[in-house]
Amino acid sequence: xxxxxxxxxxxxxxxxxxxxxxxxxxxxxxxxxxxxxxxxxxxxxxxxxxxxxxxxxxxxxxxxxxxxxxxxxxxxxxxxxxxxxxxxxxxxxxxxxxxxxxxxxxxxxxxxxxxxxxxxxxxxxxxxxxxxxxxxxxxxxxxxxxxxxxxxxxxxxxxxxxxxxxxxxxxxxxxxxxxxxxxxxxxxxxxxxxxxxxxxxxxxxx
Numbered sequence: 001x002x003x004x005x006x007x008x009x010x011x012x013x014x015x016x017x018x019x020x021x022x023x024x025x026x027x028x029x030x031x032x033x034x035x036x037x038x039x040x041x042x043x044x045x046x047x048x049x050x051x052x053x054x055x056x057x058x059x060x061x062x063x064x065x066x067x068x069x070x071x072x073x074x075x076x077x078x079x080x081x082x083x084x085x086x087x088x089x090x091x092x093x094x095x096x097x098x099x100x101x102x103x104x105x106x107x108x109x110x111x112x113x114x115x116x117x118x119x120x121x122x123x124x125x126x127x128x129x130x131x132x133x134x135x136x137x138x139x140x141x142x143x144x145x146x147x148x149x150x151x152x153x154x155x156x157x158x159x160x161x162x163x164x165x166x167x168x169x170x171x172x173x174x175x176x177x178x179x180x181x182x183x184x185x186x187x188x189x190x191x192x193x194x195x196x197x198x199x200x201x202x203x204x205x206x
Contacts, residue, residue, distance in 0.1 A: 027164045034142040041135040052076045055121045062115035075102040143167045
């Protein structure tokens, strides 16, 4: 083998190694950003928990019937319990979906309530729903990039070398009718039978 051929082989190997290193770093960065976005989503959900007691307190002054308040109290307690038990994303999101549905029943369609403290907190909760939806979109975009890379060659090779696994998605259900509805947060089914890689999930490790 001539010296020129040796140099060319070495150059190809170096380029290939640099290419693989860049691909691995990109996937590791995506994984870190996705984890940060999941933490942001969880922070938004925690903030929603903190707003609910104020809504319950204002409900008394607004003359809201106890039968309409009880489901919200129960749904909040369930969602917090699922969070504290560090259950998987599917279970966690199911609790959030229940809370969203209960909130919709209470504040989604105002029924002659003109009590300002109640209206103020209800608006804050509706704004929080939009923030949750935004956090979900950011998370899903990053998760979709990771999942695409993990399942396609040659990025699948980079993912394997970098220890990056497929991740589960969260989905947000936005209003589909003329009524304004709170966003319902639900977990997407794990795609292609892969296990999510999430802090606090009950499955193998996004």
